[in-house]
Amino acid sequence: MIEVDNLVKRFGSKIAVRGVSFTVRNGEIYGLLGPNGSGKSTTMRILAGITPPSEGRVLVEGIDVAENPLEVKKIVGYIPETPALYESLTPMEFFSFVGSIRRVPMEELEDRVERLVKAFGIEEYLGELIGTLSFGTQQKVSIIASLLHDPKVLVLDEAINGLDPKSARIMKELLNDFKKEGKSIVFSTHILAVAEVICGRIGIIYNGELIAEGTPEELKRFAHEESLEDVFLKLTESQEEVSSLIGALREAF
């Protein structure tokens, strides 16, 4: 379970997150949506124990991220927006490194690596340097590395970006299985159709504030819109801007 209470994050004079509160229950996939620069990734980094909050309280499985970030990192699997990897290592060397730091028992590690590598179809890249792999393959390496310790909580910052349709489908199925196992999952994406299908509840974050929260259906009713995309554009005050930009483009071509 994740409990976020009145979370504030400042970077110097800039406030990235302003009093955000939400809860992610066990066995729930919570979608965190927002335009670029809305404070979404900062919130996710705080949940993963990477960035300390400036104010407010965040509990991950009852552990305070500000007080004990190392314990939080032990139970969280975090997939960043841009894969954070050692480019001069091969995927297998990277998995060995992550497994060693997380002290995953050998048998479990071998078993998980074998299954995940097969599921995401990266067997042939295991001996190549990560830096030479495509963005999509790097993203798969990042996903596999974040799952090696069978985390209780998953924080996925646009984890489906760059995945091919087959892997994206596998990822979605995997998330559903994790949900059934009772894991808490926070998931952000710009592909709203995906969020609509897999997230039980969605929070929309804009200018560092959580401006709406509910199931996809509740959000549509609340905004009087037919699709989640329209809800998102309406709530983030982008609808008119998008229309005028499309008009300008049509004139140009």
Next chain:
Amino acid sequence: MEWRIITTLYREMTYKRLKANPQFSADWNKFMKAFKRGGSLKRALLTQSALFTVLGLILFPGVYSVENPAGSAVIYASYCLVPLIMALYRTAVNAQYAVSLGLFEPLISLPIRVGGKYLSVLLLATELPAALFLLAPAVGLAMKLGATAGILGLAWGLVGTLIGHTIGLLIYDRFGKASGGRFAGLKTAFKAVGIIAVMSLFYGLNYLQRYVSSHYEVLRGIFERYSVAYPFSVVTVEKPLLSLALLALYGLVVGAVYISTVRRLWNRISEGTSTERQAGKARISLHSPPVALALKDFRIASRNTSLLTGLLMPVFVIIPSFIGALKSGSEVGVLGFVLAVAWVSSIAVDAVLKIDGRAFEVLHSLPLSLKTFLRGKLITMSTIPTTAGLLAVLGLSLGNPGVLKALPLALLLPVATAGTTLTVFYWGTHEVALPETTWKKMLLALAANGVIAGVTGGLWYLKWFLSLPFVLLVDALLLWHFSR
């Protein structure tokens, strides 16, 4: 237009190089200052040209002070190996680096037939100033044998640079694929030996200068007999027509090889690096976190020339001390070497801390405490000086078994000095992060390690076995500090 592309590529290369260096990328102002200073190719050329011209002054007396003018040509010819080796090594290494940065990706989609020339000119532009290393010796040659000989000598230096550059491109074209696969270990060993050899060039040059000065009469016969081959061909500066003909011949051959290599290179870059891949035979291996960190560091460094050079730097610095120990073969000589190698291990700290680069983000997402991180870095930092000390002591013990007394110090002292350095750099830091690597900290670490090495040496002087408990105590204190 062509020059514009080269300067843009140079700017981009500098930008990416600085971005990859967390010491700059973490501080925007520092980054912009360094980028403004380093991003101008014109400025870089001027600075390097001035630097190499000044360095060349060291070689001037070697050519000018020979009594027999004919000897000057032999000595100058031996110097002509330097630009060749430098250009060869720098091209082979930097070509891989420049391509791996993706500098040429934007050019691939443009209607360019032979884009490989941009890679070549970009590298050559940064290598040509090294030929100015020969400017002062060429002036010396001109003063001894006439202006024509001086000009021809300089031309041979440029040809040497071009030969080295072309061979470097050939090596990159043939072996340049970045891979962690087959023969990776062999390539790493080759690279490490190459780096030490290049770093030792100046010591070698010093030796060469003295050797050639005292044996030039014997060498002259050999040089004249093989005067078709570079650098022996340089002695033909005394016969301008022959020298010009040979220069033209070299120009034709090297030019043809150069053009075909550059074409092939561009085809390779344009086609991408898609190769036949095989299901990996790689295996999972688990280690304790500090060992896993150190293994990761060595793997990364072995695939990055500048990091490998940084890690091997202490070995380079102690070469004179090693030669001293080798010559004397005495216990004191070996002790001096062991103390020197431990003392200078601090200078590898910059490379050790840079290894993680932008991937610090990986470490931040893992449950890794600062103490574990530092224990890992301690292993990384002390392994090379410890190995160097160990090999030297064992090697020298073949001649004098008494030097084995220094073996425990060779094993333990680098741990003490590396630990002290890390303690200085991470003083007051509470999380896994890249500390500020300032000169003040470096001087402090060198001073602290100087004290440790000094006390160890002093105790050895009193009674050799007294030094061991002291080093053990320092090691124990540091390990306790890194564990609590």
